[in-house]
Amino acid sequence: MSAFRRPAWWSVLLTVAGALLFVRLGVWQLHRAAEKEALLRRYATAATAPLQDFDSVAQSPPATAYPRVQVHGRYLAGRVYLLDNPRHDALGGVEVYAPVELDGHAPLLLADLGFLRGNGTDATPQVPPLPTGEVDLQGLYVPPPGVALEMGGDALARQQAYPKKTIYLDLGQVSRDLGRPLYPRLLALDPDPAAIYERKRTPDFSSMPPSRHRAYAFQWFTFALAAVVIFLVLHRKRRPRPRSS
Incomplete structure (x- = not known):
C-alpha cells in the first residue's frame, strides 16, 4: 500500500518545472563562477x-x-x-x-x-x-x-x-x-608607476566574485530540493486517528 496519495497532473507538472528551473539557475551560476575564475587565471598568466x-x-x-x-x-x-x-x-x-x-x-x-x-x-x-x-x-x-x-x-x-x-x-x-x-x-x-593613469590589468569582480556565484548556486539547488520535499509532504497520506471508545 502506497504511503502517498495520487497527485493531480498539474501539481506534478508544476513541481517538475519549478525544480528544473531552479537546477538550471544553479548550474548557470556555477558556470559563471568557472568563467570568472578562468578569466582571472588568464590575466595572471598573461601578466608574466x-x-x-x-x-x-x-x-x-x-x-x-x-x-x-x-x-x-x-x-x-x-x-x-x-x-x-x-x-x-x-x-x-x-x-x-x-x-x-x-x-x-x-x-x-x-x-x-x-x-x-x-x-x-x-x-x-x-x-x-x-x-x-x-x-x-x-x-x-x-x-x-x-x-x-x-x-x-x-x-x-x-x-x-x-x-x-x-x-x-x-x-x-x-x-x-x-x-x-x-x-x-x-x-x-602595462602598468607604469610614473604614469598619471591607473592600470589595473585584472577584471574587477569585487561586487560579484566567483564565491558569490557559488553561494547563489547553492541557494537555487536548495530551492529545487525544497520544491520536491514540499510536493512529497503535501501528498503524503495521513494516518487515520484511532476512534475513541
Whole structure:
C-alpha cells in the first residue's frame, strides 16, 4: 500500500518545472563562477608571459589567451576616446583610449591608456597630451569591453570635438569615426608607476566574485530540493486517528 496519495497532473507538472528551473539557475551560476575564475587565471598568466610577435596574433588572437605584445608606432594626434566612469569611482573618472598607427600596418590599434580619476565634480578629467613622434608600447592584447544597448545610437558620430565620450566602447563606431579599420582587440598598456593613469590589468569582480556565484548556486539547488520535499509532504497520506471508545 502506497504511503502517498495520487497527485493531480498539474501539481506534478508544476513541481517538475519549478525544480528544473531552479537546477538550471544553479548550474548557470556555477558556470559563471568557472568563467570568472578562468578569466582571472588568464590575466595572471598573461601578466608574466614573455612578449610575443604582434603580427602572429594581430588578426587571429587565441580565444583563450591574452598575448603580451610590443608594438612600434605613433599616436594619432588629438584622437582620444573616453569611456565614461567605467569603474564607478567615487570621484568620477574615465578610461582613456587612443588609436596607434603602427609602422607598415594599415589597421589602427586602439590602446587602453588606463583610468584617469576625476575630482568629484561633473567636469571631465583633463586628458594629458599624447606623446608625439615614435613610441614603443607593450601590454596585453585583450578583447574590448562589453557592449550593451546604447540608447540614442552612435554617440561618437554626434560629437565634433575630441576627446569624445561614450558609455560603451564599440570598435565599429570608433572605426567609422576614424575612417580607418581597427584591429579586433585592444592593447592594454602595462602598468607604469610614473604614469598619471591607473592600470589595473585584472577584471574587477569585487561586487560579484566567483564565491558569490557559488553561494547563489547553492541557494537555487536548495530551492529545487525544497520544491520536491514540499510536493512529497503535501501528498503524503495521513494516518487515520484511532476512534475513541
